[in-house]
Amino acid sequence: MAKDLSNSVGIVETKKIEVVSKDSPLVLDSGKSLGPIEVAYETYGQLSEKKDNVILICHALSGNAHLAGYTNQDDKKPGWWDTMVGPGKGIDTDKYFVICSNFLGGCSGTTGPTSINPATGKAYGLEFPIITIGDMVKVQKLLIEKLGIEKLLAVIGGSMGGMQVLRWAIDYPDSVDSAIVIASTARLSAQSIAFDAVGRNAILADNNFADGQYYNSEGPNEGLAIARMIGHITYLSEKGMREKFGRELRSDKNYTYQFKSEFSIETYLDYQGQSFVERFDANSYLYITKAMDYFDLVRDYGSLEKAFESVKTRFMIVSFSSDWLFTPEQSEDMLHALVANNKDVSYCNIDSGYGHDAFLIETKTLGDLISGFVRTTREKLAGRKSNGSFTGTASKGLKMYERAKRTRVDYDLIASMILPNSRVLDVGCGDGELLLRLIEDKNIRPEGIELDQNLVAAAINRGLSVIHRDIEREINSYADDSFDYVILSQTMQTLKSPDKVFKQLLRVGKKVIVSFPNFAYFGSRLQLLFSGTAPITKELPFSWYNSPNIHFLSLKDFEKFCEHLGAKIEKKIPLIMNRPISVRIFPNLLAEQAVYLTSKKNKN
Numbered sequence: 001m002a003k004d005l006s007n008s009v010g011i012v013e014t015k016k017i018e019v020v021s022k023d024s025p026l027v028l029d030s031g032k033s034l035g036p037i038e039v040a041y042e043t044y045g046q047l048s049e050k051k052d053n054v055i056l057i058c059h060a061l062s063g064n065a066h067l068a069g070y071t072n073q074d075d076k077k078p079g080w081w082d083t084m085v086g087p088g089k090g091i092d093t094d095k096y097f098v099i100c101s102n103f104l105g106g107c108s109g110t111t112g113p114t115s116i117n118p119a120t121g122k123a124y125g126l127e128f129p130i131i132t133i134g135d136m137v138k139v140q141k142l143l144i145e146k147l148g149i150e151k152l153l154a155v156i157g158g159s160m161g162g163m164q165v166l167r168w169a170i171d172y173p174d175s176v177d178s179a180i181v182i183a184s185t186a187r188l189s190a191q192s193i194a195f196d197a198v199g200r201n202a203i204l205a206d207n208n209f210a211d212g213q214y215y216n217s218e219g220p221n222e223g224l225a226i227a228r229m230i231g232h233i234t235y236l237s238e239k240g241m242r243e244k245f246g247r248e249l250r251s252d253k254n255y256t257y258q259f260k261s262e263f264s265i266e267t268y269l270d271y272q273g274q275s276f277v278e279r280f281d282a283n284s285y286l287y288i289t290k291a292m293d294y295f296d297l298v299r300d301y302g303s304l305e306k307a308f309e310s311v312k313t314r315f316m317i318v319s320f321s322s323d324w325l326f327t328p329e330q331s332e333d334m335l336h337a338l339v340a341n342n343k344d345v346s347y348c349n350i351d352s353g354y355g356h357d358a359f360l361i362e363t364k365t366l367g368d369l370i371s372g373f374v375r376t377t378r379e380k381l382a383g384r385k386s387n388g389s390f391t392g393t394a395s396k397g398l399k400m401y402e403r404a405k406r407t408r409v410d411y412d413l414i415a416s417m418i419l420p421n422s423r424v425l426d427v428g429c430g431d432g433e434l435l436l437r438l439i440e441d442k443n444i445r446p447e448g449i450e451l452d453q454n455l456v457a458a459a460i461n462r463g464l465s466v467i468h469r470d471i472e473r474e475i476n477s478y479a480d481d482s483f484d485y486v487i488l489s490q491t492m493q494t495l496k497s498p499d500k501v502f503k504q505l506l507r508v509g510k511k512v513i514v515s516f517p518n519f520a521y522f523g524s525r526l527q528l529l530f531s532g533t534a535p536i537t538k539e540l541p542f543s544w545y546n547s548p549n550i551h552f553l554s555l556k557d558f559e560k561f562c563e564h565l566g567a568k569i570e571k572k573i574p575l576i577m578n579r580p581i582s583v584r585i586f587p588n589l590l591a592e593q594a595v596y597l598t599s600k601k602n603k604n
Helices: 133-146 160-171 190-204 221-235 238-244 264-277 282-294 297-301 328-340 355-361 363-381 400-408 411-416 433-442 453-461 498-508 522-531 555-565
Strands: 015-020 037-044 054-058 097-101 154-158 178-182 314-320 345-350 423-427 445-450 466-468 483-489 509-517 567-576 593-600
Touching: 015 133, 037 133, 054 133, 054 160, 097 133, 133 160, 133 282, 154 160, 154 363, 160 178, 160 282, 178 363, 190 221, 190 282, 221 264, 221 282, 221 355, 314 328, 314 355, 314 363, 328 345, 345 363, 345 453, 355 363, 363 453, 411 433, 423 433, 433 445, 445 453, 453 466, 483 498, 498 509, 498 555, 498 593, 555 567, 555 593
Parallel strands: 054 097, 054 154, 154 178, 178 314, 314 345, 345 466, 423 445, 423 483, 445 466, 483 509
Antiparallel strands: 015 037, 037 097, 509 593, 567 593
16 A cells, blocks of 8 residues: 655655765864765755755764655655654745755765775775764765755754754854754763763674674674663653653563563663664764764863854754753753853753653654744745744643733833833743834844743744743843843742842843732722732732732832832833823822833942
């Protein structure tokens, strides 16, 4: 029966092209030269007339050029990211021309240790020179040039692929419009290097390794299988393993008291190791893991901030909450460095229990982020504004607090305080509605911070640069007076440490706009007086047990708060029914909410 290819790129062909000749070898980062170099690659979709729709996908350690679709009608498995790449998918091949190549040192068609050394007529084996992530990207750049492409709309990669994306943005800043770094790092941790070292030692200690010249014999299958098993453990999360395998026995009901694989997790790892041996080369594993170990932007440039000084690329960084191989903290290190350099960057930490492998599994959430980010990048480059719509998961419903926040905030009043062409940070930006209005009305340069993952996705899909984070943790990466205005709308009363946050906002913003509900409003007082229960009003539509509000402040409280922190109140607008009232007519009693424009008292 013919395979159903309706939701696929279909039958694809892996092509090869020589990008470096024997007579003009490539000088590697190690100082050694290599040539000739062939690259295996696949393409999907149609190249636009302007060649402005090209996306390069960089694969991880065990990947290859076969990204999506099938190699023939009998293929049982599609390409390794088929769930993400194809017609109407996160990376839509009806819109984009997608390229994926096997990187230098790989074993799936691109020149590597399995290739024939022209000097000896035999496979390179360990005579293949040590390579780096930078060398891999050099070869990718040569491929792109051979294909007649000058600029990439996006470079996307997960895990080790993310390292390649970073090198693309740093080494070729004029060739990349946007960079998406997924579950990756700017340098391996000591723990990651340790896992790589154990895997390599398992291969090197295998009796069949034969100093790397095993291609006419069985090869170090046992060592490679163990290396894969070790590596695969790091791709999973403890929670994921516990829920999927627990302590279940594979087949026996009772322990056999033998040294064979009995637990389900053991037989699973056995399978992973064996299947890896059937498709991968042990020497390539040695070279690739060593390239990852050597990848260190801090060592190369002195600091991450210096590494990103010259990038011109629009960035999106994505991490996963349960990834302990390349942790969210490592992604935040990159984020901080880009923010410190005032670069265009968005960040989302996706809540997932799948560990490092989540970038291959969480295709719906990740696809929403990628599709919106790439689409709006292309719109910006074409001089078009996003239509502000979003059809992903966040559009299906807002939390009660967000709905209340939308009804309470008077956007026009906030906008009236902001001068045109200003740089504005909206803290708790939600889906970006206020920032979009300010772009339209005041031509601002917007940035946002938001804690809700779905709202971050919605804002990114609307073309905004948004960082997924809890502002109470820190915003130290922003320099003093980075923004003309910082907006803290209907959030002050929800913070655990409003004094610490407000001090930081006064530091990074020349002016801070704050709005909050007034707990001293007479309607709330009357409810408390006559019913004896916590008040519920239009501005405070919560019961005491499900309210996000953990502080109860009035207008007078806030004014004393500003005096205590050395903040100057430049403007005060009390509101009732979303209409301003005179500040002389008992504002602390009559106002349902208020908007304040503040700044630092002493700027010297």
